[in-house]
Amino acid sequence: MKEVKCDCGHINPFGTKICGKCGMVLGSEKENKLIDMRYEGSARRSQTYKKTIVDKIWNFFSSVKVGVTLIVIALIASAVGTILPQEMYIPSTATPAEHYELEYGWFGKVYYELGFHNLYSSWWYLIIIGMLGISLLIASIDRFFPLYRSLKKQGITRHDGFMKRQRIYGVTKLDDHDINLDKVKAGLKRQRYHIREENGHILAEKNRFSRWGPYVNHIGLIIFLIGALLRSVPGMYIDKVVWLREGERKEIPGTNGEYYLKNNEFTLEVYDKGNKEDEQYSAAIDKTGTIAKTYQSDVTLYERKGDALPGEKVDLEEVKDYKIKVNEPLKHDHYSLYQVDYKLDELSTMAFNLINKKTEEKFGGVKIDLNNPQKRYELNKGYSVDLISYFPDFEFDDKGEPRTISKIPNNPAFIFKMHTPDKPEGEVSFVAIKETAEPLGENTYKMAFNGVETQDVTALTVRKDLTLWILFTGGIIFMVGVVQGSYWNHRRIWIKRKQDEIVMAGHTNKNWHGIKRDIKKAIESTSLSEPTDQLEEEKSSTKGEVLNG
Amino acid sequence: MEKRKRRLISRTIILLLLGAALVFALYTNFTKDKNESLRKGSVAPNFVLTDMEGKEHKLSDYKGKGVFLNFWGTYCKPCEYEMPYMEHQYQNYKDQGVEVLAVNVGESDYAVNNFITKHDLTFPVMIDQGREVENAYRVDILPVTFLIDKEGQVIDIITGALTEKSIQKHMERIKP
Numbered sequence: 001m002k003e004v005k006c007d008c009g010h011i012n013p014f015g016t017k018i019c020g021k022c023g024m025v026l027g028s029e030k031e032n033k034l035i036d037m038r039y040e041g042s043a044r045r046s047q048t049y050k051k052t053i054v055d056k057i058w059n060f061f062s063s064v065k066v067g068v069t070l071i072v073i074a075l076i077a078s079a080v081g082t083i084l085p086q087e088m089y090i091p092s093t094a095t096p097a098e099h100y101e102l103e104y105g106w107f108g109k110v111y112y113e114l115g116f117h118n119l120y121s122s123w124w125y126l127i128i129i130g131m132l133g134i135s136l137l138i139a140s141i142d143r144f145f146p147l148y149r150s151l152k153k154q155g156i157t158r159h160d161g162f163m164k165r166q167r168i169y170g171v172t173k174l175d176d177h178d179i180n181l182d183k184v185k186a187g188l189k190r191q192r193y194h195i196r197e198e199n200g201h202i203l204a205e206k207n208r209f210s211r212w213g214p215y216v217n218h219i220g221l222i223i224f225l226i227g228a229l230l231r232s233v234p235g236m237y238i239d240k241v242v243w244l245r246e247g248e249r250k251e252i253p254g255t256n257g258e259y260y261l262k263n264n265e266f267t268l269e270v271y272d273k274g275n276k277e278d279e280q281y282s283a284a285i286d287k288t289g290t291i292a293k294t295y296q297s298d299v300t301l302y303e304r305k306g307d308a309l310p311g312e313k314v315d316l317e318e319v320k321d322y323k324i325k326v327n328e329p330l331k332h333d334h335y336s337l338y339q340v341d342y343k344l345d346e347l348s349t350m351a352f353n354l355i356n357k358k359t360e361e362k363f364g365g366v367k368i369d370l371n372n373p374q375k376r377y378e379l380n381k382g383y384s385v386d387l388i389s390y391f392p393d394f395e396f397d398d399k400g401e402p403r404t405i406s407k408i409p410n411n412p413a414f415i416f417k418m419h420t421p422d423k424p425e426g427e428v429s430f431v432a433i434k435e436t437a438e439p440l441g442e443n444t445y446k447m448a449f450n451g452v453e454t455q456d457v458t459a460l461t462v463r464k465d466l467t468l469w470i471l472f473t474g475g476i477i478f479m480v481g482v483v484q485g486s487y488w489n490h491r492r493i494w495i496k497r498k499q500d501e502i503v504m505a506g507h508t509n510k511n512w513h514g515i516k517r518d519i520k521k522a523i524e525s526t527s528l529s530e531p532t533d534q535l536e537e538e539k540s541s542t543k544g545e546v547l548n549g
Numbered sequence: 550m551e552k553r554k555r556r557l558i559s560r561t562i563i564l565l566l567l568g569a570a571l572v573f574a575l576y577t578n579f580t581k582d583k584n585e586s587l588r589k590g591s592v593a594p595n596f597v598l599t600d601m602e603g604k605e606h607k608l609s610d611y612k613g614k615g616v617f618l619n620f621w622g623t624y625c626k627p628c629e630y631e632m633p634y635m636e637h638q639y640q641n642y643k644d645q646g647v648e649v650l651a652v653n654v655g656e657s658d659y660a661v662n663n664f665i666t667k668h669d670l671t672f673p674v675m676i677d678q679g680r681e682v683e684n685a686y687r688v689d690i691l692p693v694t695f696l697i698d699k700e701g702q703v704i705d706i707i708t709g710a711l712t713e714k715s716i717q718k719h720m721e722r723i724k725p
Contacts, residue, residue, distance in 0.1 A: 052557060054560050054564060055557070055560065057564055058560050058564065121578055123575060123578075123579070126571075126574055126575055126578060127571070127575070130570070130575075131571075133567075133570075134567045134571070137563075138563070141563070226570075229570070229573075229574045229577075232574070232577040232578050233577055250679060251679055251680065251681050251684060253684050257681055257684070257685070309595050309596050309597045309607070310595075310596040310681035310682045310684070310685040311597045311598040311675075311679070311681055311682045312596075312597040372657045372658070372659070374659065375662070387659070389663065390659060390660065390663075392624075392660075393624065403624075403626075404624045405624055406624050407622060407624055407654075407655070407656045407660070
């Protein structure tokens with residue numbers, strides 16, 4: 001693990017391929033015709049020693065091979081997750097274990113057994129993504145700092161061996177005349193090169209910052225990953241649904257009782273063929289039936305004043321009225337409320353008249369609030385009705401007993417006991433939509449249906465996402481890195497003045513055509529000969545051999 | 550040598566930080582599902598509800614007692630199934646410091662009163678009209694029972710119908 005001392009006196013860390021100062025080629029690179037300029041031939045931190053376990057882990061994550069492997073695995077895994085729908089997208093009524101096999105046969109069964117139905121939140125998927133993040137960070141640290149240092153410290157005068165092994169290389173023999181390099185310098189300056197000089201030798205360099213592009217890009221990616229990770233932290237991300245009847249006021253779930261919302265009115269407008277304005281849509285209406293024009297909830301937002309326990313009477317202060325439409329959510333204090341669903345014409349009240357079956361004489365009416373019925377309804381003098389049983393969402397169970405399957409009045413049914421002067425004991429009548437029964441024998445009286453009132457119900461998604469701006473920042477930084485690294489190229493031109501010749505070499509990290517053009521422009525109208533592209537020469541010479549052979 | 554030591558320390562720190570981030574990511578992700586409901590061991594959210602007889606019940610007033618907090622609905626069959634057992638065991642344990650609080654999920658007074666009469670319930674039954682207690686306890690499936698010990702900690706959350714035996718067992722667990 002010795003440090004390497006170069007002939008020029010510069011001490012390089014172990015593993016260095018090209019002296020950081022003079023560019024002399026060290027070690028095995030000497031045998032190559034062209035040198036590998038990646039990371040300026042500096043020693044990558046991970047390669048220097050492999051001693052402790054920490055270093056070994058570090059080296060593992062620093063490896064590009066490992067990084068690429070992780071990317072490939074993550075890609076394959078992500079792709080596998082899209083073959084069949086994930087669990088959250090299957091119908092909520094289905095049992096996953098059965099659903100996958102029923103829908104997709106043996107493949108679905110295997111898919112489910114392997115846990116691919118929840119792939120993106122599986123531990124192994126998270127570990128792969130996490131390792132990818134670690135690899136990104138460590139590989140960047142491992143390369144950025146040595147590269148930064150060697151570019152910062154790079155010498156102006158370069159070793160002959162370094163110059164000779166550059167891809168762009170040319171020698172101009174001076175013979176007896178001298179060449180003034182000022183013109184070349186001016187030419188390079190015009191092309192926005194920074195010129196540094198030392199003993200008549202020149203280093204012209206531009207757009208070094210483009211070398212940081214990949215690292216900026218990685219920082220953006222890591223910020224993005226952190227944002228995604230924070231999503232599962234309580235309080236950072238909320239996604240809930242609240243159903244509100246017209247006139248109903250409720251706590252907004254996910255806000256810890258801080259906000260309440262009242263639904264004043266829900267409106268659904270559809271395109272109407274009869275309407276002149278909507279005529280243009282008539283073909284579409286014919287094809288698909290009804291088409292919605294607007295879904296709108298007129299709501300009032302309230303904020304709780306002071307503290308209150310759940311269930312306690314709260315002091316509410318009106319914050320604002322708002323009309324929530326699709327794509328026009330109500331936004332307040334990081335929360336957004338989106339229109340997501342609705343239910344039209346939910347029954348709210350049902351009215352009946354007590355009548356004599358034969359004479360059809362009325363003895364008063366009742367209006368039953370289906371969400372809050374009373375036990376007893378008084379009618380005309382001497383007449384009253386007891387509500388013995390009420391089933392908001394009525395059906396018969398397997399024993400033939402009436403029951404309710406929910407508390408929502410989808411299909412209300414009642415058992416009334418009608419008290420009249422001639423039947424003080426009362427008559428029992430079972431009343432449901434489109435059916436009545438008299439379970440305890442023939443009645444004289446009945447509850448005659450006398451209309452319903454309905455109300456609309458709106459469903460709103462409650463969303464809060466504090467990670468969004470992190471994802472955004474990460475994305476922007478990512479793009480900055482991409483642009484920085486791809487639209488600019490780091491170009492360097494070395495000019496070395498020797499006794500009887502001027503040596504010129506050039507290097508760029510991409511776009512070799514560009515640097516050649518820069519050089520050509522800078523040396524035109526001087527007697528310097530244009531350097532050649534050694535790689536292309538080599539290629540054409542081998543090509544020649546092939547052709548000849 | 551100094552340099553190498555420094556490098557080792559910085560590498561160790563970076564690796565530890567990254568490892569911690571990964572563990573954190575896994576941890577939060579795996580507690581996420583349970584996050585949706587309340588977690589075992591957390592403090593039971595305090596609440597105030599008025600029972601059908603007009604008496605106010607504040608959870609914090611029951612410190613020192615075990616609380617068998619049950620969320621139910623009249624339309625929920627398994628809720629109905631366990632009610633007589635709850636009533637029976639309530640008779641056994643009410644003098645041993647176990648309180649039963651049955652919170653209805655916002656139905657009408659009519660429905661709840663009818664239900665109480667039908668099953669002769671004597672423990673306090675209350676309606677969570679605004680669904681606020683339900684939200685605070687993140688109730689999803691009915692019935693669900695929160696076992697709250699004398700310190701006010703949720704020691705267990707049980708969903709689904711309970712048999713008389715299991716109710717007795719659970720009451721034993723929260724008995725002070």
